[in-house]
Amino acid sequence: MTSFDTSPTLTAWRALLAVAVVFVMLATTGWSAVRDHHSDGPRELALASWARDRIAGRSLPDADAPAYRLAHFFATLTSGQQIALAGKYPSVVGNLNGAPVTLRYHANRVALRQAVAVEKVRAHDERLSPDGRGEAEARLDRFRSMLTGGRQILAFDPSGRGRAAEVFGNLDRAARVSVVVPGVDTHLLTLERSTRVYRAPVGMAKSLYEAERSASPGTRTAVIAWADYTAPAGLGMDAALGGLAANGAVRLNAMVGALPGASKVSLFCHSYGSVVCGVAAHRAHDRVADIAVAGSPGMRAANAGQLETGARIWATRDGDDWIGDVPHLEFGGIGHGADPVDPAFGARIVSAAGAAGHSGYFEPGTESLDNFAAIGVGAYGAVSCARADSACHDGISGQRDS
Numbered sequence: 001m002t003s004f005d006t007s008p009t010l011t012a013w014r015a016l017l018a019v020a021v022v023f024v025m026l027a028t029t030g031w032s033a034v035r036d037h038h039s040d041g042p043r044e045l046a047l048a049s050w051a052r053d054r055i056a057g058r059s060l061p062d063a064d065a066p067a068y069r070l071a072h073f074f075a076t077l078t079s080g081q082q083i084a085l086a087g088k089y090p091s092v093v094g095n096l097n098g099a100p101v102t103l104r105y106h107a108n109r110v111a112l113r114q115a116v117a118v119e120k121v122r123a124h125d126e127r128l129s130p131d132g133r134g135e136a137e138a139r140l141d142r143f144r145s146m147l148t149g150g151r152q153i154l155a156f157d158p159s160g161r162g163r164a165a166e167v168f169g170n171l172d173r174a175a176r177v178s179v180v181v182p183g184v185d186t187h188l189l190t191l192e193r194s195t196r197v198y199r200a201p202v203g204m205a206k207s208l209y210e211a212e213r214s215a216s217p218g219t220r221t222a223v224i225a226w227a228d229y230t231a232p233a234g235l236g237m238d239a240a241l242g243g244l245a246a247n248g249a250v251r252l253n254a255m256v257g258a259l260p261g262a263s264k265v266s267l268f269c270h271s272y273g274s275v276v277c278g279v280a281a282h283r284a285h286d287r288v289a290d291i292a293v294a295g296s297p298g299m300r301a302a303n304a305g306q307l308e309t310g311a312r313i314w315a316t317r318d319g320d321d322w323i324g325d326v327p328h329l330e331f332g333g334i335g336h337g338a339d340p341v342d343p344a345f346g347a348r349i350v351s352a353a354g355a356a357g358h359s360g361y362f363e364p365g366t367e368s369l370d371n372f373a374a375i376g377v378g379a380y381g382a383v384s385c386a387r388a389d390s391a392c393h394d395g396i397s398g399q400r401d402s
Contacts, residue, residue, distance in 0.1 A: 041159045043091040050092050055081055063092055067258035070098025086110060095155050097258030101171050108153040115143045115158045142188055155228040155255075162188030163229065165255070166202055168209040169222030177263045178212065178223045178376040180205045180362075181252065183271030183295075184239050186231035199359040201225040207362045208268065211373035219377045222263075228255065232272060239272055240334050242279065242300055249280035257285045266290040266376045267311075270361060271323065274299055275336050282308035290314060290375050294352065294361040294368060295323045298336025304346035312396070314375060315340035315347035316368050316386065318355040341388070349389035 053060050061073045074082060082100070086093040086107035091114075093099055094107035122128060122136035139158070146153055146164070155165040171177065182201045192202035205225035212221045229248030232238035256265055265288045269277035277291050278299025284291075291307075292314035293299065304313045317324055328339035340347045354366035361368040367384050374382040385392035 043095075043157060043159060046089050046091050050089050053088075055085065060085075063096060065098075067098035067254070070096055071100075071258075074099050074103070090114065091157070094153070095157060097254050101152075101154065101167070101260060104154055105152050105167075108156040109147060111156050111158075112143050112147050112153065115156075116140060116147070118158075119143060138189055142191065145192070154224065157228075158188065161230075161233070163227060164188055164191055165228040166191075166205065166225045167222055168205055168225075170220070171222045171224075172260050173220050174222035174261070174263045175220045176212075176222075176266070176377055177259060178205075178208055178221065178266045178268060178372075179226050179252075179256065180208060180223065181226055181248075181267060181269040181273035181276055182231070183273045184232045185234060186227045186229075186273075188227075191225070191227055196359075198362045198364070201227045204268075204270070204362040207364055207369060208372055208376065211364070211369050212376045215370070215373040215382065216377040216379055221377060223376070224255075226252065226255065229276065239297075240336075242275065242333065242336070245272070245275040245279045245300070248276040249283075252276060252280045253283050253285065256288060259287070263287065264289045264378070266292065268372055268376070269293045269296070271295045271358065272297065274340070278307060278336070281311065284309055284311060286310070289378070292316070292350075292372060292375055293340050293347075294355075295321050295358050296336075296340045297323055297326055298328050298338060299340055300337050302338050303344070304340075313340070313347040314350055314371075314383075314392070315345070316350045316352040316355075316361065316371065317341045318352040318357065318360065318368070320356060321358045323358055341386075343388055348383075348392035349386040350392055351384040351386045353384075 047063055050060055050063060061070055082103050083106070086103055087110060090107040090110035094104050094111050096104070119136045119140040123133055123140055125133065152167040153164060154167050155163065157163045180201060182204065186201060190200055193200040197203035198207050202225045205223045209223040212223065229251050230244055232244055238244055259265065267277050267288060267290065269291065274293035274296035275298065277293065278301055281291060288311045290312045291309070294316050296315060299307065301307050307313060327335065328337065329335045338345050341349050343349065350371040352361060352366065352368040355361045355363060355368040360366065363369060371383050374380065380393045380396045383393050
């Protein structure tokens, strides 16, 4: 770990470099925010119909009602009524925080089958360009994959570039839940990969789930690959600003607050995902015990105290990660603030030995993955500290929190 020079001269030069980087982004990418969810799409039409509908003589609750109200509503329905609503409004029920998770899995299978039918038509639509038909084929393959093997899809929205979340393990019974929050270029077509598997959200979550089961076989754990926010497309202006992170933070906190039971939650936030987690921190649910960031461009805070959370803050970065060369500054709303692996930030800095580059933190055999697994199951005494912070697990009573 390199030493950190905080002299005024170096800070000024970093500010100038940050401004230069911004102008390069503007020149090469343009100042345009992602617009990938449409106001007149099928889900919006379904939401409008939901708002007018009734069941057993009662109005349906607002889809954006608090999760506890939605949970109460579904608890008053028979299983047959629940299935009927999921079948009639799969794109609504499948994304409702507060609906039973197994009902959401069912609704999203229905929604995926409908999406498959849509993409089959588009893939053979001669009115589309060859690129358009090729994208339809890719989406068709993705949706078919998501329907295989009893996969547990907690959220699914094919609008625009698309959003989704997938669960590994039994969310209803879990005592510990880990949430993987990925970064830029996260959408339905990048949800999983056939090569470099552990660099996509599903591969990251699968790897963490297996590592947690190995680290503590007796702990009931579940892991969520949470790609249910609109992430920046590439390293343009959206990646340097906080708007998408702010919207993602609202969605992340809502999902966590609606999880069943009383499980403790650990957030594992990669790259721009750490910006989302940083913005979410001050309003995170009390059940969030840990926030761990890897390859972070910053958490929109000058130090860990500014996150205003009772959760433990952990940080790691591989020595070959290019994000270390990005100025960790905030200037006029551009940039994401201080470096979480700077000891002055105040995070618990853990080893990332073996994690090659910016996207290798969830690779089996790396110390970063082993550390994430130990954090996820509450086995804090098993965490390997980085050399810059040999006391990263000091002050945690009992070194295990289950």
